[in-house]
Amino acid sequence: METVTTVAELRSIVKQWKKEGKSIGFVPTMGYLHEGHGSLISRARENDRVVVSIFVNPMQFGENEDFSSYPRDFERDCRFCGSLGTDIVFHPDPSEIYASDFCTFVDMSRLTENLCGKSRPGHFRGVCTVVAKLLNIVNPDRAYFGEKDAQQLAVIKRMVRDLNIDVEIIGCPIVREHDGLAKSSRNTYLNGDERKAALVLNKALSYAEMLAKKGVTDPETITSAMIELIKSEPLAKVDYVKAVNSITMEDIEKINPQTLIAIAVYIGKTRLIDNLIVR
Ligand code: AMP
Numbered sequence: 001m002e003t004v005t006t007v008a009e010l011r012s013i014v015k016q017w018k019k020e021g022k023s024i025g026f027v028p029t030m031g032y033l034h035e036g037h038g039s040l041i042s043r044a045r046e047n048d049r050v051v052v053s054i055f056v057n058p059m060q061f062g063e064n065e066d067f068s069s070y071p072r073d074f075e076r077d078c079r080f081c082g083s084l085g086t087d088i089v090f091h092p093d094p095s096e097i098y099a100s101d102f103c104t105f106v107d108m109s110r111l112t113e114n115l116c117g118k119s120r121p122g123h124f125r126g127v128c129t130v131v132a133k134l135l136n137i138v139n140p141d142r143a144y145f146g147e148k149d150a151q152q153l154a155v156i157k158r159m160v161r162d163l164n165i166d167v168e169i170i171g172c173p174i175v176r177e178h179d180g181l182a183k184s185s186r187n188t189y190l191n192g193d194e195r196k197a198a199l200v201l202n203k204a205l206s207y208a209e210m211l212a213k214k215g216v217t218d219p220e221t222i223t224s225a226m227i228e229l230i231k232s233e234p235l236a237k238v239d240y241v242k243a244v245n246s247i248t249m250e251d252i253e254k255i256n257p258q259t260l261i262a263i264a265v266y267i268g269k270t271r272l273i274d275n276l277i278v279r
Contacts, residue, residue, distance in 0.1 A: 001082040003089045007097075007137050010051075010090055014139055022048035026140035026167075028131060030056045032071040032185035033080045036175040040144040041084045043172055051138050052081050053090040055097065060126030071188050090138070097133060106132045111158055111249045115151045115262050116273065119239050127152055128159050135165055142168045148175075148182050150260055150275045151249055174274075176202070182274045189270040197235035198267045201274040204229050204241070208261050212278045217255045219243035230265055239264035239271060246277055 004010045017024060025044030029037050031054040044050045054077055061067035081089050106128035117124050145153045157169045175183050180202035190198055204226040211222050223241045230236050245252050246260035255278055262275040
């Protein structure tokens with residue numbers, strides 16, 4: 001496995017691979033990798049070559065968010081990537097990605113106006129801009145994203161369609177801890193009590209699933225019940241609990257198969273997200 005830090009070097013390797021007719025799978029990440037990322041990398045092995053990017057993208061963090069404290073362990077990430085058969089880890093410096101006079105952005109409307117886009121203004125502008133750049137740099141056949149970030153996955157699929165980017169976007173299922181907590185690099189922020197309290201996210205989603213299975217179709221009935229359950233956990237504070245169309249991210253009037261139930265909850269100071277699609 002090779003580590004590459006410049007766009008020029010990555011481009012020349014990819015050019016050679018393309019000449020040889022190799023297919024390329026790409027997994028963009030912010031590092032501090034866990035089995036959630038691992039599942040994407042393993043799936044990407046369906047291509048001849050796999051590139052994983054590790055880049056904590058400053059543009060997608062708000063001013064008072066955790067950009068500087070975001071967990072980083074590049075050596076460990078490299079061992080993890082190597083053990084899963086990654087060919088290249090792309091680890092650029094922010095200055096390699098953003099020139100000092102950088103002024104071009106990918107700004108999506110509609111899909112970004114609800115859920116995390118509403119709570120984190122500017123977040124998806126940062127995500128779309130960096131993912132568009134990374135797709136241009138790596139030029140993969142397929143790129144892999146987790147359903148854990150369901151809105152991000154929908155946004156990237158729409159961006160690729162709207163901008164005619166020649167790549168197949170593949171969504172991969174949420175990987176969870178043994179007790180149901182969705183794996184996340186941010187779980188490392190949680191202390192012992194918070195880690196226990198964080199189970200309330202998955203509990204609320206399971207409760208919603210149970211209500212939907214029982215035939216409850218009113219989104220408000222389901223989201224209110226979820227909010228009540230989350231409120232019973234003293235360390236938890238709801239950011240949002242929403243039932244939306246899983247493609248458009250718009251609020252819906254009736255729960256149906258393919259409805260996305262998405263939640264963001266603060267556990268202490270840590271903001272966690274999770275979701276499920278009603279089947
Ligand atoms: P991040 O490093 O948090 O930006 O995540 C990089 C990619 O890994 C994104 O496409 C995430 O959706 C995906 N991912 C993160 N956590 C999980 C998880 N628990 N299960 C599946 N995919 C995940």
